[in-house]
Amino acid sequence: MTNPLYDALFGIHARKTTPFLRLLDGQVITHMDFLATSAQIANVMTQIGLRPGDRVAVQVEKSPESLMLYAACAQAGLIFLPLNTAYTVDELSYFIENSGASLIVCGSKSKEKLGDLAKKFNVEIETLDADGGGTLMALAALMPMSFATVDRQGNDLAALLYTSGTTGRSKGAMLTQNNLLSNAQTLAKEWRFTSKDILLHALPIFHTHGLFVAINVTLVAGSSMIFMPRFDLDQIVSQVSEATTMMGVPTFYTRLLNDERFTKDLVAHMRLFVSGSAPLLSETHVQFEKRTGHRILERYGMTETNMNTSNPYEGERRARTVGFPLPGIEIKITNPDTGGTVPNGQVGQIEVRGPNVFKGYWGMPKKTAAELREDGFFITGDLGKIDEDGYIQIIGRNKDLIISGGYNIYPKEIELILDGQPDVLESAVIGVPHPDFGETVLGVIVPENGVTPDTDAIMETVRHSLARFKHPRKLLILEELPRNTMGKVQKNILRKQFQGMFAH
Ligand code: MLC
Ligand code: AMP
Secondary structure (H helix, E strand, O other), X not given: OOOHHHHHHOHHHXXXXXXXXXXXXXXXXXXXHHHHHHHHHHHHHHXXXXXXXXXXXXXXXXXXXXXHHHHHHHHHOOEEEEOOOOOOHHHHHHHHHHHOOOEEEEOHHXXXXXXXXXXXXXXXXXXXXXXXXXXXXXXXXXXXXXXXXXXXXXXXXXXXXXXXXXXXXXXXXXEEHHHHHHHHHHHHHHOOOOOOOEEEEOOOOXXXXXXXXXXXXXXXXXXXXXXXXXXXXXXXXHHHHHOOEEEEOHHHHXXXXXOOOOOOOOOOOOOEEEEOOOOOOHHHHHHHHHHHOOOOEEEEEEOOOEEEEEOOOOOOOOOOOOOEEOOOOEEEEEOOOOXXXXXXXXXXXXEEEOOOOOOEEOOOHHHHHHHEOXXXXXXXXXXXXXXXXXXXXXXXXXXXXXXXXXXXXXXHHHHHHHHOOOOEEEEEEEXXXXXXXXXXXXXXXXXXXXXXXXXXXXXXXXXXXXXXXXXXXXXXXXXXXXXXXXXXXXXXXXXHHOOXXXXX
8 A cells, every 4th residue: 555645755754753843832743743643633534524535625824733734634645725824705715616625624713704615515614723723633632643544646636726827717736646746855855955954934834835845845854844833033033043944935035134133143054045936036146145155046836836947956056047957857948829949048938847747727627738738848827048058047927927925916816806896997907016025916997987986995895805915005096008009908018107116
């Protein structure tokens, strides 16, 4: 009986009394204790009636128990479906229905609101709070501390991660055991992770970066983590001297640079800082090295593919590039119109093929076929080029996407709401530079029949419908939107016009 993902990430540690999670209150959770509790959770889910292949939708605060739930899903052959804690009930409703989840795990405070959804879609619901309280752990405490690991194949699904689409509807990226495992093994080797490493973990664990990159790499290497509830400057400054490595989005690094306590001495013992999920400004890269003596290692990935490229561990880590394709992964730059490969140095769309590339979008064969070629290359929607030394540069995006503090925001989703508001003829949502989040959301609306729309009422609707990080930081009213001769809205003109709106 085998379960490649569980065996390689968790099973190998089953008898180890070595630290896995180091918490801020000084508590240490060993691998063995972690796995005993996760086995109890696997027993709960199986007793509730869940069967291999069922989806478990999880919207909970970051905690050791939430990570145990991930391990329990792997052990029981269930498909883990983590959800941003900022998502509203409207957003969740879609994910629950689309995925056909069998179980929702949410915080106690959300139980009432999500309870209605659970009833509507006939889904079981359990609660899990930041402190480990709630019905899930109460049931787990009554269960045996061992669970017969469910047999799985590498091609079986391990996780479903929703990523927004250009049409405004999110798509569930189906990630197999092999997708996750191959990438974790490759990254651990490339970045030289060993059992001696201690990773400072301050990322959320409902996205690829915090979950699959940070945690899976730690697990395959047998390293441990300082497990923080969220990114908090005071906590980072107080804990970093205990760590050897850190992974973060660019906002982490700009915030650290703005803090005088973050000095060369404080991080002298650190081995590696990794950045990704959004472009790292050259200025940040340079300033960080000046301040700390460390060159940040920038890598490039996405939900559908895990990590694709990385700057070298040894060798030059080049600013404004994302390095080279990872071993076993192919990258080509193609002409978006013809699909043909363009010569090095020329900008085109980035395509990727390898064991990391997902299986397709859940229940969306047409969307899958449009982005995942028959020969296995996935069209990322990012634009880039390969420089004379083989380093890959991301130049822009072929998809209408805003990345704010590492979170992806698809303008279409917001525009659909704005367009539906009283006295609004049409709208355009754009990303503009922001000193903290890299980019932030700006909404532009055009009034209907010369009547000025009530922007406060519109923002209230937006607040009800969408997660906070997607809210426009400002709503502007314009007489009309710039259009080209084909009638297409020219967002580049709007971006240029308002680029200084949130500048320093
Ligand atoms: C929080 N807010 C955000 C935001 N995060 N708004 C826009 N963009 C964000 N990213 C909201 C808060 O709700 C708050 O609202 C206000 O902005 C200010 O909050 P804050 O306290 O300053 O923010 P904070 O909680 O500190 O969060 C910022 C952050 C966090 C950068 C630490 O967003 C974060 O951890 N980002 C990491 C995202 C990530 O993991 N991405 C990986 C995706 S995987 P109010 O109401 O108070 O104004 C992927 C693939 C790959 O992309 O390659 O890795
Ligand atoms: P997501 O869909 O949330 O997984 O986000 C993936 C997207 O983040 C990619 O398609 C890129 O546009 C962007 N991204 C990830 N890493 C980097 C990076 N190092 N530099 C620039 N963009 C990045």
